[in-house]
Amino acid sequence: MEIQRIMKAVNDFFNEHVAPPHKIISVELAEDEGWKVMIEVIEEKDYMKRYAKDEMLGVYQVFLNKEIEVASFSRKSFRYRSSIGEEA
Numbered sequence: 455m456e457i458q459r460i461m462k463a464v465n466d467f468f469n470e471h472v473a474p475p476h477k478i479i480s481v482e483l484a485e486d487e488g489w490k491v492m493i494e495v496i497e498e499k500d501y502m503k504r505y506a507k508d509e510m511l512g513v514y515q516v517f518l519n520k521e522i523e524v525a526s527f528s529r530k531s532f533r534y535r536s537s538i539g540e541e542a
Contacts, residue, residue, distance in 0.1 A: 457481050459522055464491050467516075467524045473497065476511065488525065489518040497532065510534060 461478050468475045473495045480492040497510040511534070516527040 456522075460489050460491065460518060463518060463522050463524065464493060464516055467527075468493065468495065468514075472514075472527075479513075484517060487520045489522070491516040491518065492530075 460481055464478060465475055476494045476496045478491060478493050480490075482490045484490045493514045493516060495512045495514060497512045510532060512529045513531045513533075514527050515530050517525045519525045
C-alpha cells in the first residue's frame with residue numbers, strides 16, 4: 455500500500471536527520487503529484503525531562519516527490535504537548 459511506504463519514508467528520514475516522530479497526523483496527495491504529510495515530533499525531550507517541564511511538540515509539514523523521497527520539510531508550529539492543538 456502506498457500510504458504505508460510514504461509513512462515509512464517520513465519515519466526513516468526524521469529518525470535519521472531530525473528527531474524520532476511522535477505521530478503522523480495526515481497524509482495527502484499534493485498538487486504536484488507528490489505527497490504532503492503533517493507530523494508531530496517531540497522536541498528536545500531530554501532537556502524537558504531534566505527540568506521537569508512539559509514536553510514540546512513541533513508540527514512539521516513534509517513534502518515527498520512522486521518517487522516517495524522527502525523533498526522538503528518545515529516546522530509549522532511549536533507548542534507544549536499538554537496544550538490543545540489548533541486545527542488549520
